[in-house]
Amino acid sequence: MNILIRKKIQTNSYKILIAFLFTIVLAISSKISVPFYPVPMTMQTFIVLFTGVSLGARYGFLALSFYIFEGALGIPVFSGTPAKGIGLAYLVGPTGGYIIGFAFSALIAGMFFSKKNYFINKKNILVTFIKLSVSLIPTYLIGLIWLGTILGWNKPILELGLYPFLLGEIFKISLLTILLHKFSRFKIF
Numbered sequence: 726m727n728i729l730i731r732k733k734i735q736t737n738s739y740k741i742l743i744a745f746l747f748t749i750v751l752a753i754s755s756k757i758s759v760p761f762y763p764v765p766m767t768m769q770t771f772i773v774l775f776t777g778v779s780l781g782a783r784y785g786f787l788a789l790s791f792y793i794f795e796g797a798l799g800i801p802v803f804s805g806t807p808a809k810g811i812g813l814a815y816l817v818g819p820t821g822g823y824i825i826g827f828a829f830s831a832l833i834a835g836m837f838f839s840k841k842n843y844f845i846n847k848k849n850i851l852v853t854f855i856k857l858s859v860s861l862i863p864t865y866l867i868g869l870i871w872l873g874t875i876l877g878w879n880k881p882i883l884e885l886g887l888y889p890f891l892l893g894e895i896f897k898i899s900l901l902t903i904l905l906h907k908f909s910r911f912k913i914f
Contacts, residue, residue, distance in 0.1 A: 740780075744788035747776045751792050752802035766893040767804050770864060773827045774857055774901055777834025785831035793824060822871020823886075829863035838905075854902045861894060 754768040777785035799812035837856040872886045
């Protein structure tokens with residue numbers, strides 16, 4: 726038996742703990758804003774996709790569900806929330822749909838990058854980029870539907886909730902694609 730083989734995490738309690746730890750990383754990523762054009766960028770969607778890829782569909786979805794639950798309780802985990810948090814009021818605001826969409830993006834990324842699917846084609850960087858891009862669709866689809874419902878469909882929804890973020894998303898997806906190909910064993914369990 727090879728001593729250098731990394732032991733996979735087996736018990737569910739450890740998996741849930743690691744999923745919870747990913748919520749902390751996601752909360753930190755939501756608070757750090759990087760100047761970018763045309764709007765400042767956080768690394769939230771990068772961490773959302775990374776969570777799905779590294780934890781898998783089930784535990785990636787669970788981690789993002791924990792994150793949403795923490796924010797709903799009033800813990801200041803969301804981007805732009807004050808130190809005391811807002812709770813459910815933030816989730817029913819204009820950005821609530823994007824936050825709900827995070828969980829489904831992590832789920833899809835986890836399904837796309839399961840052992841069976843990902844490690845067969847790990848050398849094709851374009852396929853990885855496309856999978857990550859498709860994984861992000863639920864975030865923007867649910868977010869734009871929610872935004873249109875809150876603001877009204879007579880507003881320029883795409884100009885407000887999609888177009889300003891495209892360049893940043895391309896950058897983050899490209900960065901994650903490169904990291905996945907450089908360090909192809911991001912799968913934790």
